[in-house]
Amino acid sequence: MQFKRIKRPISGVLLLDKPYGISSNGALQQAKRLYQAAKAGHTGNLDPIATGLLPICFGEATKFSQFLLDAGKTYQAVFKLGKTTTTGDSEGEVTSSKAVDLSLGQVEQALQQFIGPIFQVPPMHSALKFQGKALYTYARAGIEIERAARPVTIYSLTLDSFAGDELSVTVACSKGTYIRVLAEDLGRVLGCGAFMQALRRTRIGSFEIGQTVTLEQLDGLDLEARDARLLPPDCLLNGLPKIILDQESAYYFRQGQAIWMPKQVHDGVVVLYDEDKCLVGIGEIADDGKIAPKRLIVESTV
Structure with a gap:
């Protein structure tokens, strides 16, 4: 006879370092299981190829998750120049290729054009809803849905490195910003095309990547030690x-x-x-x- 594990009505905020290769919901379900939590939700979706800071709210903290969803975010990204893909990132099929012959000055000048208020057209491969279904479900069926450009803000865009057909940047931006779209738009300005090769989120609001814990680390702790990693629900209301x-x-x-x-x-x-x-x-x-x-x-x- 199998006994069902009793779920605990715990409340708090876990700052998780999401690993590569699983969805935000997949990471949430693993964390929920480790905590034996009755109720949980994440704030700020990360694609499977992205890593980094993923706040997970348990119990009463879920009531205040919107304050973190609205917060600014910081990412470290790697853009591949000279190619475009169907998804705007490394998971898609290559749709065009072009030789890259750019100077550092050209790249820096192009990046400056994206700092401040800008408009982005949300990608088809996204979780945004159209008539009750996520856009990516239409994209997988080969259906293109017309999307209106939306205002977002790039607070800062720093070039960390540039060599050959690859550049690394740090982006501080408002909610709703798609780094994949930023890569594609930059590629168009440079005239060679580009896609997002890697992405890591390092900050949301006042929370930083250095405060996070991994799923592997959590798995090695007992329940009391896991609970000690939780922040109180009002940490979401600091401002x-x-x-x-x-x-x-x-x-x-x-x-x-x-x-x-x-x-x-x-x-x-x-x-x-x-x-x-x-x-x-x-x-x-x-x-x-x-x-x-x-x-x-x-x-x-x-």
């Missing part, structure tokens, strides 16, 4: 103003009722704690001074 509620206000707020607090210098979304400095949730301050609940913590956290 928001914080308010301490008295006992009565915390009680009513936890019941889903708006509360009124005079002389607030904040506006918009705030993080609320009780007198014991336990996270209560997040709320939004209205013009009349009332704070309405938006997301509430309903169980204890790790």
